Amino acid sequence: MPPPILHLLLLLCFLPGGKGAETELQILLHLKTSLGINTTTPGFESWSSDHSPCNYSGILCDSRNSVTEINLNRRGIYGKIPFQSVCQLHSLSKLDFGSNNITGELTADIRNCTKLQHLDLASNTLTGTVPDLSPLASLRVLNLSENGFSGKFPWDSLGNLTGLVALSLGDNGLLDPSPFPESVKNLTNLSLLYLSVVNLQGEIPPWIGDLTALVDLEFADNSISGGIPPEISKLRNLNQLEIYNNLLTGGIPAGFGNLSNLANFDASQNRLNGSLSELRFLTKLISLQLFMNGFSGQVPPEFGEFRELVNLSLYSNELSGELPEKLGSWAEFNFIDVSTNFFTGRIPPDMCRQGKMDKLLMLENKFSGEIPASYENCKSLTRFRVNNNSLSGTVPAGIWSLPKVNIIDLTLNKFEGQIGAGIGEARSLHQLFIANNLFTGEIPPEIAGASSLVSIDVSFNQFSGSIPAGIGGLNQLSTINLEQNSLSGPIPDSLGGCVSLSSVNLGKNSLSGPIPASLGQLPSLNSLDLSNNKLSGRVPASIASLKLSSLDLSNNQLEGEVPVAISIPAFNDSFVGNPLLCGYDVDFLRQCSSEPGRSSSNLHTLLVCLLVACSILLVSLALITICKKRRSYGSDLPKLSWDLKSFRKLTVGVDEHKIIDSIKEENLIGKGGSGNVYRASLGNGLVVAVKHIPLQPDPEERGTAAMLGEKRISGAREFDAEVGTLSAIRHVNVVKLYCSVTCEHSSLLVYEYLPNGSLWDRLHTSAGEKLGLDWEARVHIALGAARGLEYLHHGCDRPILHRDVKSSNILLDEEFKPRIADFGLAKILRSGGGRDSSSHVVAGTYGYIAPEYAYTWKVNEKSDVYSFGVVLMELVTGKRPIEPMYGESKDIVHWVTEELGSVASVVELVDKKIPEWAKDEALKVLRIAVLCTVKLPAMRPSMRTVVHLLEEVAVACWASYNPA
Structure with missing residues (x-):
């Protein structure tokens, strides 16, 4: 056959319609089906059977129309990759599925992709063990980072991949512990080596x-220990070195200054010490992070x-x-943290020059x-903290009015002068801390x-004048x-009107006049200190309605009877220095009845009480009448009537009075974040849980709305949050909301009743501990709860951030299936969701709160x-989030992380009630927990990834529990 004809026939095999092209088309169509595309x-x-594969988006072919590259990075695709089929593309040199939602395992079929030069499966949810990779000898780029791979990694097989220039395996925290892999020393062409979190x-x-x-x-x-070897100084091309959060000791080795191209160096959170002198040669540094070590000497x-x-971040060292x-005066300097050292001298003046x-x-x-003075023009500042130094003089006027600043902390210095009037322009300011200074003048x-103010602390200064009445408009003030x-002057x-207030301290001033009764309307007030003033009059009866843990009214000029509810031994020192105060049957107050000439006053008090009681009775009767009329004549009635809204067919036709009548002390079964919870039977065989949320008028709406005869409700925020969130949710692991019952002053939410209480009860109360919780139940509770949260984050039209996830908010049904509950703090993430979605409201429960709450005030789904x-x-541990054994200011996360890195046998962390056969699986769950609680939010897995990881544990648990 003439050569030209042979050439033509060979070419036809690879054209559309030829056998080679048809095979590749079938492979890609199979891939399309597997990924749900x-x-x-x-x-x-373009991915249609009518088109040539070489015309598909993300597909690249060679001159013979054979597929050489599949690049579907960041396409938002789901499903599993059929490696057996894909690796039949014999010319395939690049396979990139990075940053998607690919599941399943990296099967041994990948070894048939022998021509691969670029393999990127990073940032997915792949699980299982990684197979031997030695057949992929042509690889130049291997990126398997940020997945859920587990077990023993085939480190030895890397030694055969000598052509690698980029190796990224990081963020696979479930891999078995391993020493630094010896095989990597053969990879002398590497320009990038990423082995974090492995x-x-x-x-x-x-x-x-x-x-x-x-x-890089x-x-x-x-958990790398020992010192930084001096040989590292031979890496003259190094631009980035990240070795933070290990167990490294010793100093910066001699010769380290030879790394003249180093731009980013992070050795924070180790046990390094010595001086920083070797770093003086690193003139190309862009970012230097050495915080939480033991470095000493000068910068x-x-x-x-x-x-x-x-x-520049050097905090928590011993530098002086x-x-x-001129520090920070050249480039667009954006961050300095040198806190908790022994630095002296002045603040460098030009760090905000750009x-x-x-x-x-x-x-x-x-x-x-x-x-x-230069910092008063630094409009970009969000955090300004110089507390606990020896700074003095007046604060530059512009500091008070910085438009983006959310914290000004000048506490414990020697500042003088006044707070600038420009503070009214600080719309982003959350925290104002200027205590223990020499400030004067009026607030x-x-x-x-x-x-936006949440916290104000101006204590221990020399302020005079009156308290500005406008503070009452700060409705976020806590x-x-x-x-x-x-x-x-008066309080x-x-x-x-500051409905969010939880702590008020006005002690040791010269305030006069009565205690405002309005303080008794603050629903969250927990601590009240008005001591050492010149307050007069009676203690308002409204104060008795507060749930105070701390009360101090001592050393004033108060008189009359102290309300019975606060005349308790816990407050026995709260009223000293008020000789005209009295009480009944308490030994720390003068007896009211023992004072001559007060019988008429007591009679007057009795008459007032009777009058109030009669008024309450009349109002109650009126409410009952209104509700009955509403039921008889329809809904065109005043807002004081009860309104039932049903969200599920099961409660259609339910009588709201059966729900209302259940709000009794004997039916109390728990307390949620925004109200008490009661058990109720609706008479149709349905037993439910009823949350009672008492509502109060919102002072924000006292203007036009009040003139129209309408009252907004501040407690309605929690109510609206739960109703708005739960009424739209249908998921087996999220508590069911049946209906709501509301009137102007109260709201009731009717949920499904979960007879086994909360996970907290089962783990941490004496009754729950006696009943026990076996390992299989624990695994399924973890997996079910994770699926509930995954649905909230990924399964709703708009992602939902719960913001108060804790064991007491995970309820258990009769079969111990979990339900996520208590959405009083829930927030719909803004359109777009994702990593940038956040809330500026600090919420949650101590011990469960992510570290970014305290440091950035921004929280998201992570x-x-x-x-x-x-x-x-x-x-896994059976321990509470906060225990004395962890040490002062430490929590379970710190304890587990520290113990995992130091104890000889990590099995000691596992709850003794978990059987021996389950301890390996328990440790896998503990490693997942550690991944979830890393400090940097971006490094935590998504809830979708957490579900996949727990599913693996659940399968292994079932196999161990049922070996047959």
């Missing part, structure tokens, strides 16, 4: 210095000449001396002098304009502390993941 999927319109142990090998092509070296978040003066430095004056500085954190040092009335000043009645990780730790 259709021609209506955005970006996949359970590495032992020491950094000296041969790391032989990988001289490295540009990362093995953070492991090298050369740092002041670093022209590219924009991030002065900071270089106008990009975000955070200035220099607290707990010995800085002196004034705040440089400016303009402070009412700082509408704590106010004006103690130890020279304030005078403004408007303070009772904060729920953190809280769920704490629940998993409870399930």
Whole structure:
């Protein structure tokens, strides 16, 4: 046959319609089916059997029309990759499915993709063990990071992949512990080595210095110990070195300054010590993170000449001396945190010269002098904290009015002068802490304009004048502390309008007049200190309705009877220094009846009480009449009538009075975040749980709405949150909301009744511990709860952030199937959701709160993941989130993380009630919990990934429990 004809026939085999093309078409159509793609999927319109595979989006072919690349990175695709089929594409050199939602396992069929040069499966939810990869000898890029791989990784097989230039295996925290893999020393072409969060142990090998092509070296978040080997200084091309959160000791080795191209260096959260002198040669540094170590000595003066430095974090070390004056003055410097050291001297003046500085954190040092005036023009600042230093002088006026600042903390210094009137323009300010200084003058009335304020502490200063009445308009204000000043005049009645207040301290001033009765209307008030003033009149009866844990009214000029509800031994020192106060049958108060001439006053009090009681009775009768009329004549009646809204067919026709009548002390079964919960039988065989949410008028709406005869409800926020969230949810692991019953002053939510109480009850109460909770039940509770949260984050039209995930909010039915409950804090994530979605409202329960709450005030769905990780730790260890055994200011996350890195046998962490056969699986759950609770939110898995990881454990648990 003539050569031209042969060439033509061979070419036809690879054209559309030829046998080769048809085979590749079938392979891609199979892939399309496995991934659930259709021609209506955005970006996949071209994936049709009518088109050539080479015309498919994300597909690249060679000159013979053979598929060489499949690049579907960040396409939002789901499903499993059929590696057996895909690896029949014999010319395939690139396979990229990174940053999707791919599930399943990386099967041994991948070894048939022998021509692969680029394999990227990162940021998916792949599970199982990784097979031997040695046949993939042509690989130049291997990226399996951020998945859920477990078991023993085939480290030895990497030694055959000598052509690798990029190796990324990080963020697979379920892998078995391993020393630094010896096989990597053969990969001398590597420019990127990413081994963070893969359970590495032992020491950094000296041969790391032989990988001289490295540009990016990362093995953070492991358990690597020993010192930084001096051989690392041979990596002259290194641009990024991340070794944070390990167990490294010793100092920065000699010769480290030879890494002249190093731009990003993070060795934070280790046990390193010594000086920073070797770093003075690293003139290309952009970001330097060395916080939480034991470094000492001075910051090298050369740092002041670093022209590219924009991030510097050295907090929690033992550094001393002065900071270089020109520090941060060259590039767009945005962050400094040198807190908790022994620094002296002045604050460098030009760190915000480029106008990009975000955070200035220099607290707990010995800085002196004034705040440089340049910072009053730093409009980009969000956090300004210089507390606990020796700073003095007046605060530059513009500091008070910075538009983006959310915390100003000047506590424990020697500042003088006044709070600037510009504070009213600080619309983003959440926290104002200026206690223990020498401030004078009045608290400016303009402070009412700082509408986002949550905490105010101006205690131990020399403020005078009256408390601005406008503070009552700060409806997000949670704590106010004006103690130890020279304030005078009355306590403004408007303070009772701060509906979020939990703590009020106005002690040690010269305040006069009566205690406003409006303070008794604050639903969340927990601590009240009005001591050492000149307050007069009676203690308002409304104060007795508060659930106070701390009360101090001592050393005033109060008189009359102390309400019985607060005349209790717990408050026996709360009334001293008020000789005209009295009470009945208490030994720490003068007896009211023993004073001559007060019988008429007592009679007057009795008559008033009777009159009030009669009024209440009449109002109650009127309400009953109105409700009955409403039932008889329809819904066109005043808002005081009860209104039942049914969300499920099961409750259609239910009589609301059976629900209302259940609100009795004997029916109380628990207390949720926003109200008490009662058991009720509806008479149709349905037993339900009823949450009672008492509502109060919202002072925000006292204007136009009040003029129209309408009253907004502040407690309705919690009510609306639960109703709005739960009425739309249909998921087996989220508690069912049957109906709501409301009137103007009360709201009732009717849920399904879960007879086995909460997970907290089962784990941590004496009754629950006696009944026990076997391992199989624990696994299924963990998996069910995870599925409920996964639905909230990923299964709703708009993702829902719960914000109070904890074991007491995971309820158990008769078969111990879990339900996520108590959505009083829930928040719909803004359109788009994802990693940028956040809330600025600090909420949740101590011990479960993610660390970013305290530091950034921004939370997203990864904060729920953190809280769920704490629940998993409870399930495995049997311990509470907060226990004395953890140490002061420590929690279960700190304890588990520390113990995992130090104890000889981590099995000791597992609850003794968990049987021996289940302990390996328990440790897998504990590792998932550790992944969920890492400090950086971005490094936590999504709830979808958590579900996949727990499903693996559940399958293994079932197999172990039922070996047949």
